[in-house]
Amino acid sequence: MPIRRERPARTRTGRKNNRNPNHRPRGMHEARINKLPFVAAAIVIIGMFVGSIFLTKEEINPANFCPTNRSGHGTTAILIDASDQLTNEQSAALRAEFENLSNPRTSDGRPLLKRGDRLAVYLLEEDYEDLNKIFDMCSPGTVSERELGDRANEGENFAKLRWKRFSQNIMNKVSEPISNASANKTSPIIESIKHIRHTEFPPSDVISDKGNFRLIIASDLLQNSGIANHYSTLPQVRQVFRQKPIDMTGIEVRLWRLNSQTHLKLQSITHLTWWREFFALANARLRKPKQF
Numbered sequence: 001m002p003i004r005r006e007r008p009a010r011t012r013t014g015r016k017n018n019r020n021p022n023h024r025p026r027g028m029h030e031a032r033i034n035k036l037p038f039v040a041a042a043i044v045i046i047g048m049f050v051g052s053i054f055l056t057k058e059e060i061n062p063a064n065f066c067p068t069n070r071s072g073h074g075t076t077a078i079l080i081d082a083s084d085q086l087t088n089e090q091s092a093a094l095r096a097e098f099e100n101l102s103n104p105r106t107s108d109g110r111p112l113l114k115r116g117d118r119l120a121v122y123l124l125e126e127d128y129e130d131l132n133k134i135f136d137m138c139s140p141g142t143v144s145e146r147e148l149g150d151r152a153n154e155g156e157n158f159a160k161l162r163w164k165r166f167s168q169n170i171m172n173k174v175s176e177p178i179s180n181a182s183a184n185k186t187s188p189i190i191e192s193i194k195h196i197r198h199t200e201f202p203p204s205d206v207i208s209d210k211g212n213f214r215l216i217i218a219s220d221l222l223q224n225s226g227i228a229n230h231y232s233t234l235p236q237v238r239q240v241f242r243q244k245p246i247d248m249t250g251i252e253v254r255l256w257r258l259n260s261q262t263h264l265k266l267q268s269i270t271h272l273t274w275w276r277e278f279f280a281l282a283n284a285r286l287r288k289p290k291q292f
Helices: 026-055 088-101 148-153 156-179 189-200 237-243 269-281
Strands: 075-080 118-123 132-138 213-219 252-257
Touching: 075 156, 075 189, 088 156, 118 156, 118 189, 132 156, 189 213, 237 269, 252 269
Parallel strands: 075 118, 075 213, 213 252
Antiparallel strands: 118 132
């Protein structure tokens, strides 16, 4: 049987179409080639822009490890009430808590101090307007917290040494005041809280829900000043708050309650409830207290 050959397709004009279906006009091919340098240049520019973002090292103050740009970084302030002599067990427990502050992870699985967050530690003084700040530094971050820019600009050993220095500085500054606590005539806890609130934290209207701001109070919580005396009858919470109103909106509060060796009977559930109501009026986020 003879083989039947397919006839070439005809165009609308009736002419045979002998073109290769994969053929492209020469002009289009040359146009694509001419665009290649521009595409390559755009890729290089975009790569340089992205690289400048991720590889640029954040400016850090070498004296205290604090970023020059504090935006996005939190603050943890701690008030230590050493107005009464602490037992050896309480001193050891407090030192352990401060060691945990500089550990990469806390018991709840999240870092308490993130990279760039500032830690300020105060001692309770009779003169609450001139509190003794014994520590003020920022967390340099652990080796695992380093950003891409840090990894490209510094070695891992340098990051470890910087973290070790931060951790040791905390213990060096805190251990002596805790071990050498002595009795004071007054305990202006509320006044000190108000002073730290205005000194260390931004105004409430600029604190977002995602802000990392925290106040930790290590104390027997026995207020003793002109506005309230917990060694006598507990005053009305609202009356005291009207005298010393504090806005703690957006700030987390943690209580490290130290058992008093001489006035333990005053540290009742009613006394703790008094403080819960006080911080509720202040609109603080109060965490479950710890007892030492």
